[in-house]
Structure formats: structure tokens, C-alpha cells
Amino acid sequence: MYLRGVKELSLTRSEEDHIKAIHTLTRRDGRAATNAISERLSTKASSVTDMLKKLAEKRLLKHEPYYGAKLTLKGEAVALQLVRRHRLWETFLVDRLGFGWDEVHEVAEQMEHVASEKLVDKLEAYLGHPHFDPHGDPIPDKHGRIRQRKTKSLDSCGPGESVRIVAVSETTDGLLRLLDSKGLRIGTTLVVQEVHAFDGSMDVKPKSGSAFSLSKDVSDHLQVEPS
Amino acid sequence: MYLRGVKELSLTRSEEDHIKAIHTLTRRDGRAATNAISERLSTKASSVTDMLKKLAEKRLLKHEPYYGAKLTLKGEAVALQLVRRHRLWETFLVDRLGFGWDEVHEVAEQMEHVASEKLVDKLEAYLGHPHFDPHGDPIPDKHGRIRQRKTKSLDSCGPGESVRIVAVSETTDGLLRLLDSKGLRIGTTLVVQEVHAFDGSMDVKPKSGSAFSLSKDVSDHLQVEPS
DNA sequence: CACAATTATTAGACAAGGCTAAAAATATGT
DNA sequence: ACATATTTTTAGCCTTGTCTAATAATTGTG
Structure with missing residues (x-):
């Protein structure tokens, strides 16, 4: 899985939120249904349909009407980048700033949208290249690779x-x-x-x-x- | 100068950008002209006029047509909060992550919009309650107070x-x-x-x-x- | 002081991203 | 299998924040 070819891409916050939701749902349920996405983002299904159409045009996902959405390699790379940022910031908040592990999600949700590759790489180094976040979830590396655990x-x-x-x-x-x-x-x-x-x-x-x-x-x- | 009574306020990124621009221009030039604001934000003067009207309705500033904008106490408090966040993040980026002092502005510009009072306070403590940022500019404290230097x-x-x-x-x-x-x-x-x-x-x-x-x-x- | 130049505002358009209501497609139960 | 329920999409509308073009107010100059 490569995160290359994603740098020139500039996505809005809403686009990023949709991609991440699809990624998470697909991981969990095997598919990402329109309703499931809208519920996750607290929007309506019709809004999601619009966004799916838009993201499909940008080649970030395939949209089979009435079935659901599936991220392309490019979309998957974007999602992994977001997951990476989210989990690194959560690690920072808990390990360095002393937040409880149950209060960091919302803040990390905002920080993950700060776009700077250099920032993320330096943050990772500062934290000592952690492989797992405070919830035990794996942190993708710069290239999107995830260290698996047999749990x-x-x-x-x-x-x-x-x-x-x-x-x-x-x-x-x-x-x-x-x-x-x-x-x-x-x-x-x-x-x-x-x-x-x-x-x-x-x-x-x-x-x-x-x-x-x-x-x-x-x-x-x-x-x-x-x- | 109090930062109280600002918590319940939820502003968009664009609103925050305008308030900060007005604050900075007023500090520098004694006033904030419509054109000056639009130049700072890379938008057009007409867009600024619209925003000034909107922010005036929210009681964040006074808008005297054809003269300019002046922040109210409430608007000033918002601005100081943004300056505080910006300079704390700049300090973090330079002192902890090892950025050069000439490369942090753009990133801090994004981070300053992350809204969490707890985050800012913990970050400040983590950095050792600094009074000045890497450019030597004063960092407002929790209550908006600024340590002055006779320079x-x-x-x-x-x-x-x-x-x-x-x-x-x-x-x-x-x-x-x-x-x-x-x-x-x-x-x-x-x-x-x-x-x-x-x-x-x-x-x-x-x-x-x-x-x-x-x-x-x-x-x-x-x-x-x-x- | 009058008129040109500058600056600011208004009016109208547009794209993004959301909504509601209605229609269409798919899934389900007996 | 067929009617009903569920899910998804379409169509049309609204708000936010931006733009351009035209207009109005203010400022500067001979």
C-alpha cells in the first residue's frame, strides 16, 4: 500500500471525513452502506450519495449505486494517512499532554485534518515511532504499512x-x-x-x-x- | 481583558480568520481597512464587507461603513485566544519538533483553529508556560494578558x-x-x-x-x- | 473647489455541502 | 411470488462564503 501520489491532492474536511468513514466501515462490516456512512457522520443519506458521486469522479472510490462504496488504492491511501495522523495525535495527547484515553477522540478528530507531511513525520519521530496508539490500535507508518497483532x-x-x-x-x-x-x-x-x-x-x-x-x-x- | 463568555461561541474558520486579521492590522496600523483585510486573507474587498456585516451582527465588532472595523471586547477576546493558540503551537513546533522558525507559520495557521480550551491549557503547561514565542512575540495567557517588553x-x-x-x-x-x-x-x-x-x-x-x-x-x- | 483616483458597498451569480420530500430500486415475509 | 418494508437515489431548495461588475462614498490634486 503506497501513500505516494497523494501529496498533490487537496481534499476538503468533508471529503476526508467521508473517506475515513468508508474505510472504517469497510474494515468492520466488509462494506460501507450509504445509511451507515450518513449515520457515522450525522448527516442524511442523500448528502452521502452526493458526496459518493463526487469522490467517484475524483477516482477515490468506486460507487455502485444501491450497493455501496469501495475505496480505490488512491482512496485507501488517503484513509490510511488520516488514520495515521489521528492515532499519532492521540498518542501525543495521552503520552505527552496527560489526557485520559477516553477524552482524546474528539480533539484528534480535528487535528487529523491539519495537512503537513513534514509535521506528521516529525511528530512520529518525536513520539519515538510508536506502532500502536493508546487504545492499542496500530499506527500506519509513512508508507501506510500496519503492524498486525494476532489478537x-x-x-x-x-x-x-x-x-x-x-x-x-x-x-x-x-x-x-x-x-x-x-x-x-x-x-x-x-x-x-x-x-x-x-x-x-x-x-x-x-x-x-x-x-x-x-x-x-x-x-x-x-x-x-x-x- | 477577559476571555470569558467566549466559550459558548462557535465560529467558522473564515470568521476566525477575519477577526484575527482585524486584530493584527489594528495593532499595526491603528485601523483595519476593508482592502487591507482582503489583501491579508487573499480574498476580495466585497467578500470582506459581507463578513464584517455578519460579525457586526454577532457583536464581535463595530462596522462603520467606509471607515473600517473595530473589534468589541468580545471580538478582542476571540482574537487573543487565536493569537495564544497560534504562538503556543509555533513554540511547540520549533522547541519540540525541531522546525526552523521560518517554516512554522503556515502549519500553526491551521492548528490555531483546533478548538479545545483544555488542549491549549495543557499544551501551555507542557511547554513550561512560555511568555514569548520563537519569533519573540508575546503569548497571551489564559485570560488574554500579555507580558509587555520595552523594546x-x-x-x-x-x-x-x-x-x-x-x-x-x-x-x-x-x-x-x-x-x-x-x-x-x-x-x-x-x-x-x-x-x-x-x-x-x-x-x-x-x-x-x-x-x-x-x-x-x-x-x-x-x-x-x-x- | 471641482474632478479624478481610490476605496468601499451593493447587487447578482455561483459552487460546496447540507436538507426535505418523493421516486426508484432492492430486500423481506408469508 | 407478490405485496410491503427498507434502502438509496433524485429533484429541488437553502445557507455559507466566495466572486465580478456596477455604484456610491471618500480622498487627493491641480
């Missing part, structure tokens, strides 16, 4: 397994605050105690501290690796 | 005077690069050798290094204090 959902673990939390998917503020209140964060190690079949909830015990219960909604979104 | 223009100095450069006014990229190439920067100490009456140029000698000549255009924009 699974906590949900899929059985009793006795000892795992370390490495990422939180679907990072809504509500979920992040809930985790914070239970003392769960990136790096926390847990042992699964018991899984309750009827509602999918599970009892877990942190290395230090006493056991408690997590609903399936929560364990679903915790990405873990063996520990 | 004069190098232009106004006579032979034998020993002075330290503390600021550069009218910071165009061209001027900044010229200074850089002569080894002149904030903190440099000089002794005035001779002033030539016919063109206002002056010979100066840095503490370390040999003497050279500066045109009036340059010495005009160097702010110095006795050393």
Missing part, C-alpha cells in the same frame, strides 16, 4: 485463560469510561474465571485485584493476546 | 549601542530566511557600528562574527532591547 476477542476465551488487553474496538466514550472505572486499560492482565452460557457474561480476575463480571457487550470489544 | 526598533539605535534581538515584526518567510542566512535570531547580541544617513542602512557587528550591513527595511523590523 482475539476476550469473548472467545474460556475459563483458565490468562490474557493481556491490547486493544479496545468500537471506542465509544461510554465504553472507555466504564473500563476506566473497573481499572481495565491497555496492558492489564486478566484470568478468565467462568463463562455464563445464558447471557454470555463472564467473570474475570485482574492480576492485582478481585474478580468481577463483564457483560458480553463489553468482552466482545476487548482485544486480547495470550499472556 | 525599540533596531532602526532607532545609534552607533556604539549594544542590543539583543528579542522579536521580529512583520514575519514574512522571506525576511525570516534572510535573517537566518546572516546568523541573526532571537537572542543574538549586536553592536551598531555606523548608520548611513542617505539610505538608512546600518552596519552591525554580532558578538561573535564580523560586521555586515543591514538595509533599513530589515533593521526596521528587528525589535531589540539594551544589552
